[in-house]
Amino acid sequence: MTYSLPRQLSSLLLATSILLWSCESFAPRPPPQRKVIVTGAAGRTGKLVFSSLLKQANFYPMGLVKSEKSAKKIIKDNAECGLENVWICDVTKLDSDNEGSLPNGIRGSDAMIICTSAVPKLRKRHLAKALLKAPINMLAGKKPLDFKTLQFYFAPGQHPEKVDYEGQIAQIDLAKKLGVSHVVLVSSMGGTNPDDFLNTLGKDKDGNGDGDILVWKRKAERYLVESGLQYTIIHPGHLKDTPGGLSELWLDVDDNIMMSPSHHMMSRCDVARLCVASLKVSGGQSSSFDCINIDVPEGTKSRPTEIALIEFLDAETTYDYSTDRKLDYSMNI
Structure with a gap:
């Protein structure tokens, strides 16, 4: 003997199913995650950028590191990180024209944050x-x-020309190959001055050796500016391993900050915050700026990182790279 539901009950169940399906179909959905490549993700600044992105639901970071040891440490230090979030490769040897040399996980990325630097x-x-x-x-x-x-x-093969110029150009070319829309580059303040002390690192007393780190960084910056990609170039002052969000941010251009009597210090945590903020609030606007921490005036609070960046972008202050030709000539590069 077979049994069937009464016609009225069957109709009610069908109507309920259609209603539930309609609610699911038209309910607001969370925005899709933005896949972000972080190079130098095991470095002192890169690991902070990578960790910050992991904790935000609208980002899906892909960290590129040089060794298995670095990959294991990143996974151990970040509960939210899985094997799929970390790839081992030497970014200085990436060949954007060779599909076989590219990690599969980075395809479909929307942004890239470059945190590599010669040490x-x-x-x-x-x-x-x-x-x-x-x-x-x-x-x-x-x-x-x-x-x-x-x-x-500098360790063999890890000098500024190799890492800060050739390596970063390889990364910028990779970004173009992958269709990345926004590149954030962590560079350094002082690039307008070829006589800056940082340029002497790696040289002997006679000025010979693999140095000129700011010169090579600057050349990579200009390559990014002329690439056609949207960019954010961050020039922090002297980096310190201090907590972020405790000081005010001073953003300016053309090393103007270097002329001030300020201490010229910058928290790595605040650099990481600026990297993430640039992905959130830049829109389609490219920018290049210097940044340091300054004391918060008594009785006031520091501006949130995103607000500080929005105010800088609204001012439409631009970095002048036209003097770089003179810099190249003076350094005989």
Whole structure:
């Protein structure tokens, strides 16, 4: 014997099903996640950018790191991070014309944040000599240890021309190949001055060696500016491993900040916040700016990072790269 539901009950169930389907179909849906490539994701600034993006529901970060050890550490340090969020590759050797050399996970990315940089290493023997001279310097009324007299070097294949110029150009070309719409580049303040102390790192006392880190960074910046991609170029002052959001942000252009008596310090956390904020509030506007932390006036609160960036963008202050030709000539590059 077979049983069938009464016709009225069947009609009611059908109507209910249609109603539920309609509600699901037309209910507001959360915006799709933006896939963001973070290069140098294991570095001191890159890891903060990567971690910040992981914690925000509207972003899906893909961290590029150089070694398996770095990948394991990132996954261990971030509960939200899975194996699919991290890829191991040498960004200085990426070939945008060779599909086989590109990590599969980065395809379909909407933005790229470049946090790679050559890292100078201190010559330990030279430091030891300087420490031995410290008491003599004190007796003579001099500074015990002058940081600018120390000697630095870059690991083989990791000098500024290779990392900050060739490597970043490879990343910018990759962004174009992938159809990325917005590139954020973390660079450094001081690029308008070829005599800046940072350019001496990696050179000997006669000026020979693999240095000129700010010059090579600047050349990569100009390549990005002329690439046709939307860009945000961030020039932080002296980076400090301090909490973010505790100080006011001063944004300016053309190294004007360097002329001030301020300390020229910048929290890495605040740099990471600016990277993320640029993806949120820039719209289609490209920008390049210097940034440092300054004290918050008594009785006031610091502006949220996004507000500080919006106010800078609204002012439409632009960075002048036209002087770079003179810089190239003076450095014989």
